[in-house]
Amino acid sequence: MSIIEVRDLYRDYVTKKGVVFPKKEVIHAVSGITFDVKEGEIFGLLGQNGAGKSTTIKILITMLAPTSGECRVLGYNTYGEEKKIRHRINFIFGGELGVYRRLSARDNLRYFANLYKLPMGDRDKRIDELLELVGLSDKADLRTETYSKGMIQKVQIARGLINNPEILFMDEPTVGLDPLAAQTLRNIIRLLKEQGKTILLTTHNMYEVDELCDRVAIINKGKIVTLDTPNNIKAQMEENEEIQKHLEQVKLKEAENLSRITLEEAYIQLVRSSVDKEAKNES
């Protein structure tokens, strides 16, 4: 069953340049895309900067109006029936914005728990669970202006999960996260999928898409280039001559590095063992 339906979606941005005789400039961010996301699916939107991924997500989370076309989330139109959608979805944007920097992580979450109308009795328990999940329990009462980029991103993740959403939209959620935190987020995404949540995410990280997504749409200049499972997309391209040549070169390099682990794997192991050591010393 489709839980997100996008039909022939267009979105333009109109900007004005000049002071005396301002000239209108129209930027076509999304140019006629159509896709569906099924319930319980992790769906990826891949594309370069400016391809139209974030605009598509912003229309789906009811932040922007479409110029034309239709988006339906949970069966409701995102422009006109947004009140029926907003309490059932949430979103996580990458980057270090989107938090009240003079408030603590706990106060930020408490405020959004109220805005998402969580029952008072469940609110503090839910906040504690989320702080634990993202690993911020011990720093929860410090002002977020003292946080690193990655810690702010963790507050964003916790905020995005505050209402236990049926659909979670993520716009480059691992931007600014160190490999360990990125892996934690990927684990959270898997956990959410196990709980039957639907996730739509945009990312530049191909490894992430390959590892997490059930299906992927590749967007370029506001149009969908292809939409399929990561394996099918790879299979489609395997017959391409240029890719074959490239693959052979890659295979040669891989053969050289076969016995080695990746730098990311080494980093995660080193950080984990140092954390374990510290914990042992403390106990």
Add this chain to the structure above:
Amino acid sequence: MKVRSVVISSLVVQIKQTYARNMYKFCLLVSPLMSTILLAEMYRNSEHDNFTSYIVLGAGLMSLWGCICFSSAGDINRERYSNTLSLIFISPSSFQAILFGKVIGNTILSLFSVLLTAVYSFVLYRQPIVIENMPMFLVSFLITIISFMVFSIFVAYILVLSRRTEILMNCIDVPLILVCGFVFPIEVLPMWTQYISKAFPMTWSIKLMRQSIMSPSVDGDFFISMTYAIGTIIVYALLSNLLYKLIAKRVRIEASLEMA
């Protein structure tokens, strides 16, 4: 019940966020002192000798307006820059309730500046603060607070729609002090500006406050001013409601919730 919780939590967040800013502390604590000294010196050799009406009240209202106006305006922009404006706008709670909570938060904090003005005036100039009709003064003060809040909400909606918030705020800050008669009666202004003055609820509520400070009795003129004050408050509240319906659509079409 849930609306009340949204209003209260927005109010608390607003007070915590705002009071943490040093610039706001300056507006709240130092600005009333400067306004008091400035007005006292201006009125020193004038024919008007009502200290409470023009110096204490004038400086208090200037500080109150400065805090409410710049805090409300600045906050919309700060929320826009930190990407929280879009988060609260698309939350399941009513944006009207959120903004109402924020404006109440600002007003509660700003009221402290009025109190400080009275303290500064008394300490610096040793003049008695005389209010001839205290019950009516309290009623007028309440109406003034409501008129400031309703006007702030109206302005805040415009600011949600536009990214040029600082320009707009600087354009209305001082003119409103002069046009609404914060520091002198509007009757000294040209006739055509008096028509503009009468369109603002603060003009009427300030007139009410001044009447209650200077006269122990309540006459027909007092009730006419009160009717106009309440009438303009209702008009601005209705206009704000209409404006909200408009901006709820426009901000999503024009993508003005975030910085471009």
